[in-house]
Amino acid sequence: MKINTSIRLYVIGAMFVTGSLVIIAMSGVAVSYFFSGMDVAMTELIRSQAFEHEVSDNHPVNMQELSIATRWQDLPEDIQSRIDPSEIELGQLSKFIDGVPLISPPKVGYFVLKLEREGETRFASIVLTEARPRHHGERKLPNFFYIIFYALAAIVIFAGILIILAYRVSTPIRSLRDWAKGLNQEQLKQPLPSFTYSELDALAQIIQSSLSSVQDSLDREQRFLGYASHELRTPIAVTRSNAELLGKMIERDIDPSKQQEVLRRIERAALTMTNLTDTLLWLNRQEDKALPQDEVLLGELIEQINGELSYLLVGKEVSVHLAIDATPISLPMGLCRIVISNLIRNAFQHTYSGEVKIEQQQEKLVIINHNLSDDTHNDDLGFGLGLELTERLMKQYGWYYLNHATTNGRRVEVHFSSSSCC
Missing domain, CATH: 1.10.287 (Helix Hairpins)
Incomplete structure (x- = not known):
């Protein structure tokens, strides 16, 4: 089964991972600079003191944590036992830290610097211990631990901001989804x-x-x-x-x-x-x-449709008067049949007693029905859908069309003018 990935979770995850990696990398750089800064400070401290005092062979100078000697073997034994003299380079600080500084403050730090000036070589060393002994169970965090703490805090804040942004963005997206579904x-x-x-x-x-x-x-x-x-x-x-x-x-x-x-x-x-x-x-x-044109005899077509729809007058006292001619006109046959059929059907269906006049002269057709019955029966089979279709067709084709009520019925007039067709 294929599981679709959520865009929201994907974007949040990608941004969170990217931001966390950036914060961790910057924190690592900060820690690196912290140690580098301590090394530079220690180097400059030792360098400033190394040639400030008179030192002779077998007589090193010891001032609290600082020791200065012209020979390696004159340095304190702790320095000699923890730092390999073969690894010491001129002007480069060598050190040994007792403990892991990332977890807790180091117990002891051993630092040695080899210097040379005017042909004279000196070794200077410093041994740093904790300022005061810690009581049982007491732990003091190293200074650079706060860098890690701030990095973690930055990641948490960044994650919170991402969640807020995701909520603000996803809320209108959910609204759009609900709107589209409904x-x-x-x-x-x-x-x-x-x-x-x-x-x-x-x-x-x-x-x-x-x-x-x-x-x-x-x-x-x-x-x-x-x-x-x-x-x-x-x-x-x-x-x-x-x-x-x-x-x-x-x-x-x-x-x-x-x-x-x-x-x-x-x-x-x-x-x-x-x-x-x-x-x-x-x-x-x-x-x-354009619809295909045919030579249409409107009078003949009207007479044919009148015969086909005569069943609508069965059982009614309705007389039909036809007045037609034999003028041929170039018109679309199907369109003419729909229009004429619906108009005659509507007149027949809404006349229960009376007469229907159908008069055609060239392209003009007039249908008038006079209903003398009080029957209010309404069969919208022809009046509703049929006349709606008729009006749409004539509007689309551009024929003149007039349909208005009279005293006892309606009068419809149509001009099948080929010059006005689209």
Whole structure:
């Protein structure tokens, strides 16, 4: 099982290790300088005293911890037993520390310096012991121990600062995560909240923009499915009913010319479904491609659609008045069929007793319905989705469209003007 690495822990760990290494290295340098400084101070002290006194062979000078002699063997025995004379170099301090200075103050320190001036060689040594004896159980920390103490304190403080910084940074990140997880269709439309840091705000904007684009695509797909199911049900019903009719006619060996007429109706329904699908895809994708143009006889198309939708008037006392002409116009067939079908369907569905007037002259179509019934039954199958689709199509294609209420119904006017198409 693969374990994902936490960015927060990774960054904190990397910074903590880096900072700790830097602090430890600087502390080591400080300790090194501490010992170097003691050596320099001790060297200068011995150097300043080595030629200040008269010294002869066999008569070394002893002043408290300091001893000065012209020969190695004249130095104190403790010095001779702890420091190898072969390792002594001219002008270089040699030393021996009894104890580990990093743990506790040394018990005794032995220092020797070999000097030469005007041909005279002298050995100077110092033996340093504790200023006072320690009582049982008493421990005195060396001075440079505080360097280590301060280093550890610096690491702890640094770790605390890292934790605080991580909390301040991770809190808005968690807020961004929770906000992104809880995004829905309504929240995508709301203003972006602030996540403290500009980088997180930019990331939130990218997330919102991406999800809004996905949501728009889903909305378009849902509208397409709704429009398709709404518009294709009539040609599908025509296809099914005529296919059943054709089967019965074949079984009964009815006149082939009548069978051909039924077959043509099936072919027209199939062509209608193809045109409707192409039109809906064009609307859904909102591409700049123009729909294919056909020579459309609006009057003939209106008469055909009127016949297909006449079932909506079964059982109603509604009269339909058609006034059409035979003017051919270059228009997209699928788009015209959707618009005309929805407008006539809406008029038929919302007229329960009265009349429907359908008047077409060249590219102009006017549909007026007069409903004389008090029936308030509302079938929004055509009024809701159908008219919504109609309005979108005509707005997208640039046709003139007017729909307003009258005393007992509505009046709809459409201009199928090819000069205004996109």
